Amino acid sequence: MGINGKSTNKSLLRFTTAGSVDDGKSTLIGRLLYDSKSIFEDQMEHIVQSGKRLGREELDLSLLTDGLRAEREQGITIDVAYRYFATPARKFIIADTPGHIQYTRNMVTGASTADLAVILIDARKGVLEQTIRHSYIASLLDIRHTIFCINKMDMVDWSEKVFTKIKEELGLLINKLNISDAHFIPLSAKYGDNVVDRSENMKWYNGKTFLGLIETIEIRKNKNPENQRFPVQTIIRPHTTEFHDYRGYAGRIAGGVFRPGDEITVLPSLRKSKIKSIDVLGKTLSESIAGDSVAISLEDEIDISRGDMLVASNDIPVISQDIKLMICWFNERPMKVGGKYLIRLNSNESGGIIKNISYRMNINTLEHDFENTTVNMNDIAEITIKTSKPLFFDSYKKNNITGSMIFVDEGTNETVAAGMIL
Amino acid sequence: MKNQINISDEHLKELEDEAIFVMREVAAQFEKKVLLFSGGKDSIVLVHLARKAFWPARIPFTLMHIDTGHNFEETLKFRDDLAKEFGAELIVKYVQDSIDKGRVVEELGVNASRNKAQSVTLLDAVEELQIDVAIGGGRRDEEKARAKERFFSHRNEFGQWDPKNQRPELWNIFNGRKHSGEHFRVFPISNWTELDVWQYILNENIKLPELYYTHKRKIFNRNGVYLAWAPFMQLKPNEEVFETDVRCRTIGDITCTGVTLSKADSLEEIIAEIAATRVTERGGRYDDKRSEAAMEDRKKEGYF
Numbered sequence: 001m002g003i004n005g006k007s008t009n010k011s012l013l014r015f016t017t018a019g020s021v022d023d024g025k026s027t028l029i030g031r032l033l034y035d036s037k038s039i040f041e042d043q044m045e046h047i048v049q050s051g052k053r054l055g056r057e058e059l060d061l062s063l064l065t066d067g068l069r070a071e072r073e074q075g076i077t078i079d080v081a082y083r084y085f086a087t088p089a090r091k092f093i094i095a096d097t098p099g100h101i102q103y104t105r106n107m108v109t110g111a112s113t114a115d116l117a118v119i120l121i122d123a124r125k126g127v128l129e130q131t132i133r134h135s136y137i138a139s140l141l142d143i144r145h146t147i148f149c150i151n152k153m154d155m156v157d158w159s160e161k162v163f164t165k166i167k168e169e170l171g172l173l174i175n176k177l178n179i180s181d182a183h184f185i186p187l188s189a190k191y192g193d194n195v196v197d198r199s200e201n202m203k204w205y206n207g208k209t210f211l212g213l214i215e216t217i218e219i220r221k222n223k224n225p226e227n228q229r230f231p232v233q234t235i236i237r238p239h240t241t242e243f244h245d246y247r248g249y250a251g252r253i254a255g256g257v258f259r260p261g262d263e264i265t266v267l268p269s270l271r272k273s274k275i276k277s278i279d280v281l282g283k284t285l286s287e288s289i290a291g292d293s294v295a296i297s298l299e300d301e302i303d304i305s306r307g308d309m310l311v312a313s314n315d316i317p318v319i320s321q322d323i324k325l326m327i328c329w330f331n332e333r334p335m336k337v338g339g340k341y342l343i344r345l346n347s348n349e350s351g352g353i354i355k356n357i358s359y360r361m362n363i364n365t366l367e368h369d370f371e372n373t374t375v376n377m378n379d380i381a382e383i384t385i386k387t388s389k390p391l392f393f394d395s396y397k398k399n400n401i402t403g404s405m406i407f408v409d410e411g412t413n414e415t416v417a418a419g420m421i422l
Numbered sequence: 423m424k425n426q427i428n429i430s431d432e433h434l435k436e437l438e439d440e441a442i443f444v445m446r447e448v449a450a451q452f453e454k455k456v457l458l459f460s461g462g463k464d465s466i467v468l469v470h471l472a473r474k475a476f477w478p479a480r481i482p483f484t485l486m487h488i489d490t491g492h493n494f495e496e497t498l499k500f501r502d503d504l505a506k507e508f509g510a511e512l513i514v515k516y517v518q519d520s521i522d523k524g525r526v527v528e529e530l531g532v533n534a535s536r537n538k539a540q541s542v543t544l545l546d547a548v549e550e551l552q553i554d555v556a557i558g559g560g561r562r563d564e565e566k567a568r569a570k571e572r573f574f575s576h577r578n579e580f581g582q583w584d585p586k587n588q589r590p591e592l593w594n595i596f597n598g599r600k601h602s603g604e605h606f607r608v609f610p611i612s613n614w615t616e617l618d619v620w621q622y623i624l625n626e627n628i629k630l631p632e633l634y635y636t637h638k639r640k641i642f643n644r645n646g647v648y649l650a651w652a653p654f655m656q657l658k659p660n661e662e663v664f665e666t667d668v669r670c671r672t673i674g675d676i677t678c679t680g681v682t683l684s685k686a687d688s689l690e691e692i693i694a695e696i697a698a699t700r701v702t703e704r705g706g707r708y709d710d711k712r713s714e715a716a717m718e719d720r721k722k723e724g725y726f
């Protein structure tokens with residue numbers, strides 16, 4: 001990636017599938033791999049045999065990603081499957097996520113690391129509640145590119161009219177959600193139309209095939225190139241004679257460019273120092289950018305521990321104990337005002353208490369519900385929390401890494417919510 | 423690439439950064455940490471990544487090998503040399519001991535393998551040494567159940583994986599909290615493909631056991647998979663041992679590791695061979711052929 005956050009075609013594209021249950025997400029991924037000849041012989045033989053055992057009449061390409069016993073028996077996806085594939089143009093990491101509302105947390109898991117969302121819609125059914133929920137989650141997660149696949153066109157006589165009608169329906173959604181880069185493809189995942197090969201049945205469509213689009217779509221990665229942010233993961237102290245005085249702060253750069261000589265401020269202590277060197281296995285780097293895992297050492301001996309952050313002295317993030325954020329709730333027990341959780345923000349940990357629920361999102365209307373603010377599993381809400389110590393952060397829109405957090409239930413240790421700071 | 427890291431491929435750099443990040447999270451979040459070292463290429467890459475993650479300090483993980491007793495001899499020497507070279511502590515736990523103690527019953531018959539028994543030895547070691555995290559070289563592209571696994575994969579107090587109820591794993595925030603007696607398996611190279619691993623070995627100039635390169639070996643054909651012959655292996659009546667040029671695509675327990683007919687003696691040739699292959703690397707693993715969900719079932723019991 002260049003410093004400006006633009007990528008070249010050679011880079012890695014991470015995408016996620018999304019959409020309602022049975023809309024054909026897994027079948028699409030299977031078809032994509034099959035028609036691009038990316039399925040190995042033993043994998044193919046395996047899904048043919050499995051299909052027979054399960055009594056499927058035709059080749060079922062969803063078996064390629066639905067790899068768990070329970071998934072195959074029920075014919076649905078339960079948890080994300082990751083698949084890897086490459087063409088001469090690009091490398092892809094695919095997260096095939098479940099459509100069933102019960103497994104929304106797994107959809108969010110797959111989508112949280114994606115640069116592109118592929119949202120499927122069953123042509124017979126049009127936009128459903130889950131279509132809206134997933135589109136909304138994708139926009140909350142700041143996934144900047146969306147491909148809407150109108151699938152199962154074979155079941156609506158390959159009708160352009162149906163496609164156009166759904167496209168219009170989606171137009172409203174896209175406006176409401178502020179999705180900037182949206183694409184639309186009519187296809188049949190089951191029969192392969194417009195997946196890798198152009199459809200003979202839909203001559204009226206002259207846009208790109210699915211593969212053609214994902215190979216060429218220009219991706220703006222959510223990397224923040226401007227604001228220097230370096231959350232410290234762990235301290236490297238060799239205790240050897242050769243490196244007796246070495247003290248390196250290990251971490252992955254979350255924003256900006258770091259160079260030896262840069263003046264930085266350490267949070268929360270607000271002490272200042274200069275970068276002495278940036279090291280990776282015996283090599284000293286002249287510059288490091290967002291995404292790099294490095295070890296940074298400073299000119300001065302300062303007390304720094306895990307959870308601290310090095311930032312540009314003239315560009316300090318928000319430091320506060322009161323945080324307003326959007327959350328996706330994953331737990332069966334509803335969120336409660338006054339409830340206490342453990343908060344993880346980068347490598348930093350803190351106690352947190354739910355102060356206020358501003359509103360709950362009504363997924364069907366995409367309106368804010370100020371009346372019924374009980375936050376149940378799979379709900380999305382705007383809330384305010386107070387933390388037990390001051391945290392330093394940016395808005396999620398500004399920086400996906402320094403602006404995201406998880407909530408952990410200290411009794412069960414479960415991850416109960418994902419939070420995106422406003 | 424602006425910085426001077428010697429990696430030509432941008433995507434490999436991204437995978438490396440991710441893996442190093444994960445290793446450091448392990449170092450920070452756990453107490454008693456082991457890196458499961460099999461002597462195979464994936465675990466050798468893990469050790470290399472660990473060195474990168476913590477240089478100039480030593481690797482903060484103990485290397486642990488679960489030894490079935492059915493190894494390629496060279497693997498053991500390679501393992502010991504590597505541990506010595508990087509000053510890492512090495513623990514070896516023997517499946518034979520678990521058998522002697524009556525913890526597992528040795529499989530009998532021609533397809534007998536101690537591969538599955540390793541889970542028992544591993545879980546016993548986890549309990550005995552109070553290990554709270556074991557880093558593994560598992561990759562999601564290897565197998566369909568692995569494709570479902572998180573980077574930080576929770577194990578209950580029986581060492582079991584519950585694939586239907588995994589914790590959400592958001593962004594790169596890893597939740598390694600657990601109750602006492604539970605542990606985690608962590609897979610830093612989850613997102614690497616076989617080809618990525620080989621390309622990385624080439625780019626980083628990582629030393630591998632000679633078994634990965636072409637050599638003469640006595641082998642036999644079992645249901646379409648070439649297996650290396652060893653004195654303790656039982657042959658079926660129709661199976662015949664012959665010697666030819668082979669290399670290992672994966673290295674594990676001899677009884678279930680398939681070999682590939684190959685004359686590739688450089689990393690470049692191996693990469694070309696793998697890029698052109700039509701079967702997955704586990705296509706030659708006998709342990710996965712046992713049933714529809716062999717890997718899922720083994721993993722639920724505590725396998726790597």
Ligand SMILES: Nc1nc2c(ncn2[C@@H]2O[C@H](COP(=O)(O)OP(=O)(O)OP(=O)(O)O)[C@@H](O)[C@H]2O)c(=O)[nH]1
Pocket residue numbers: 019020021022023024025026027028062075076077078097098099100120151152153154155187188189190191
């Ligand atoms: N006729 C037709 N059937 C399709 C098409 N795509 C998928 N299907 C069928 O729709 C059913 C569901 O497909 P899946 O791929 O499992 O759906 P999914 O979206 O992955 O479902 P979840 O992951 O459980 O949310 C299967 O029976 C598929 O064969 C299509 O283009 N045409």
Ligand SMILES: [Mg+2]
Pocket residue numbers: 025026027062066076077096097098099
């Ligand atoms: Mg599916």
